[in-house]
Amino acid sequence: MLKAGFAKVCISPPVGVPLAGFAARPEVSTGTHDDLFARALVLETSDAAVVFVSVDLLALPGEFIALVRHSVHESTGIQPHSIMIASTHTHAGPVTITTFFNPDGSVDKHYMEKLAMGIEEAVDSAWRDRAPARVGVGVGRVEGVGVNRRSSDQKPIDEQIGIIRVTDLEEHTRAVLINYACHPTVLGPDNLLVTGDFPAFAVQAIESAIGPQGFAMFVNGTQGNISMGHSSELSAIGIITPGRTFERAAELGKLLAGATLRQLNSIAVDDGPTLEAVTLPVSLPLKKYPSVDETTKSLQEAETHLAALVSSNGDNTDQVRRAKSEQLYASINNFYAKETQVFSDGMLPIELQGIRINDAVFVAVPAEVFVEIGLRLKQIAAHNIFIVGIANGYIGYLPTRVAHEVGGYEVVSSKCRPEAEEKLIEDVLRLEQKLFQASAPMVEKVK
Numbered sequence: 001m002l003k004a005g006f007a008k009v010c011i012s013p014p015v016g017v018p019l020a021g022f023a024a025r026p027e028v029s030t031g032t033h034d035d036l037f038a039r040a041l042v043l044e045t046s047d048a049a050v051v052f053v054s055v056d057l058l059a060l061p062g063e064f065i066a067l068v069r070h071s072v073h074e075s076t077g078i079q080p081h082s083i084m085i086a087s088t089h090t091h092a093g094p095v096t097i098t099t100f101f102n103p104d105g106s107v108d109k110h111y112m113e114k115l116a117m118g119i120e121e122a123v124d125s126a127w128r129d130r131a132p133a134r135v136g137v138g139v140g141r142v143e144g145v146g147v148n149r150r151s152s153d154q155k156p157i158d159e160q161i162g163i164i165r166v167t168d169l170e171e172h173t174r175a176v177l178i179n180y181a182c183h184p185t186v187l188g189p190d191n192l193l194v195t196g197d198f199p200a201f202a203v204q205a206i207e208s209a210i211g212p213q214g215f216a217m218f219v220n221g222t223q224g225n226i227s228m229g230h231s232s233e234l235s236a237i238g239i240i241t242p243g244r245t246f247e248r249a250a251e252l253g254k255l256l257a258g259a260t261l262r263q264l265n266s267i268a269v270d271d272g273p274t275l276e277a278v279t280l281p282v283s284l285p286l287k288k289y290p291s292v293d294e295t296t297k298s299l300q301e302a303e304t305h306l307a308a309l310v311s312s313n314g315d316n317t318d319q320v321r322r323a324k325s326e327q328l329y330a331s332i333n334n335f336y337a338k339e340t341q342v343f344s345d346g347m348l349p350i351e352l353q354g355i356r357i358n359d360a361v362f363v364a365v366p367a368e369v370f371v372e373i374g375l376r377l378k379q380i381a382a383h384n385i386f387i388v389g390i391a392n393g394y395i396g397y398l399p400t401r402v403a404h405e406v407g408g409y410e411v412v413s414s415k416c417r418p419e420a421e422e423k424l425i426e427d428v429l430r431l432e433q434k435l436f437q438a439s440a441p442m443v444e445k446v447k
Contacts, residue, residue: 031193143159182226284398
């Protein structure tokens, strides 16, 4: 008999904290538009227990995830490898990682301590409140939310919504998890209000439709090159394009929620699912960076060049924009040259995690994976597979080999070499095989 529990805890930061996600946003937050939450869904059978956690944040470091998993294990007995902690990737939450947009470190240790307690409280509450339930996995499709921001025709995209439906024994929907691939960057670097962006509006709409006790959560997919069309490079240097409003975020969120709700009642549920979780340590090939002395010198030269141009030409010319991009790229290379010094073998160790619910697999990858990789995996995997990006840590972007040939912001922001694409696909398929190696014959994949 399945038991399920779910809970959420507010994790909104105080006014005045730095916001994560845009290198060109030096100002701190001025308020909260909508609260941020840590949400937890617990599923337990007599054989296994698994946990999905979603936090309305940009990303979390792997070391933090490990500590939280350990604490949850201590309080609930749930095995750490069965706990998935994914960030929605909103670009309007507090700074929770150290990377190139805040290389000097603006992570508030006090907030991180409260965040850890908030996540643990959400899981503990979900664990305590679990009750007999049924669960099923299905898919929906949505048009008009995400587009490919790196291609002229804005394709390919992944229109699929992965849906976990949890009901009571009378099959009334009680909780919903949705997995969809798109950057939550409707709001741009000019926004100084804390917000969960469009996923928060989607979750609110689903919860309202389920009823007073409704619960919903969002986990991102292979969103590395998917957004609502705004240029990542222009955003990174502070160029604001039209349409980046809360009204647009609400519109897209409700569009995603509507597509989800239309599919809910068609998702079959049962009270005796197969649950399983495994992790797989893998290594991805790292780029080779110049020495820190060289990258530091290049950054200083780029900063001097930009300052001279702004001084003589003002701040809004094409030449200045190019210089801002050059300065940004130099800062990224300098940060990664320092960060990757510790990996003497040229390989970046990461964890892949798979959680199985019957014939569906949710795979956690600690990266911003390009959508082509996710689509390829869905095509060739033997079972229904859903990639959960920015989960259980954060290593930056993971582009395709073709994208590496083109270049651009996402490629510069990736620490990995082009062959990381094939390595990741190979390892995800190994993870899938590990989850199903002792299973019954496969059923037909959902369409």
